[in-house]
Amino acid sequence: MKILLISGYKSFELGIFSNKHDAVKYIKKAIKNKILLFIDELEWIIISGQMGTELWAAEVVFxxxxxxxxxxxxxxxxxxxxxxxxxxxxxxxxxxxxxGADHVDSISRKPYESPLQLKAKNEFLVSKSEGCILFYDNEKEGSPKYLYDLANKKNELFNYPIEMITFDDLQVIAEETFENDDNNYREI
Structure with missing residues (x-):
């Protein structure tokens, strides 16, 4: 897999209004763990630049x-x-x-006109990628649902790996972090 798409919830969908929010470090850790699964094959990570998961993924890439x-x-x-x-x-x-990005372009050469541009964005990103990491949980629907459905359709037709990040994954990362911090504190 040379090109991997990363997307997920927008920050406001998660109730996160600052990049300093504690949850951001857990989300970034989950993204990093998933990227590292494919790192030897990867050449490109692609995103659409949405606030939230996608820009945090960009930070992880950097x-x-x-x-x-x-x-x-x-x-x-x-x-x-x-x-x-x-x-x-x-x-x-x-x-x-x-x-910091290696390539930046707009799919539509116009400012926002309609939701069709967002649909075209999802179709473009899925068509140009060979798999995706998606921060999405069926328990909490949101904007990633459209990309999730499209990725699943591609997966039914082709081998299109979809690596999910769920709230349970973030809970595990948070608990491991607290456990490690607690163990480090005890050693002092």
Whole structure:
């Protein structure tokens, strides 16, 4: 697998309004664990640049590029100026991610016009990737459902691996982190 798509919940769907929220480190750890499953085969991680899972995935790519310099990040936005209505802090964060990416392009060369652009984005990303990591849990529906359904359709026709990150996975990571922190504290 050379091209891996990463997507999932937007930050507001999770009730996360700051990248300093504790849950972000667990989500990033889960993303990193999943990327490392495929790292030897991977050349590209692709995202659409949505706030939340996708931009946290970009941060993870930047972190592991020191050890895996062959790994590249491609950002394919659904339309131009997707960050236009975001607050200034989020726009600055987004622009920092864009600067670090190896490739940035918009699927639609126009600003937002309709939900069809979002559908086209999902279709494009799934068609260009050979598998995906998706932070999505059927227990909590949200925007990733559309991508999940599309990825499953592709998987039925072709071998399209779908690595899921669920809330249970995050709970396990959080518990392991607390356990490790507690053990480190006891050793002091």
């Amino acid at each position: 972190e592991i590029q020191d050890d895996y310099p062959h790994l590249k990040l491609g950002i394919f936005t659904p339309y131009e100026d997707q960050e236009k209505k975001w607050n200034e802090t989020n726009q600055e964060y987004y622009n920092e991610i864009l600067i």
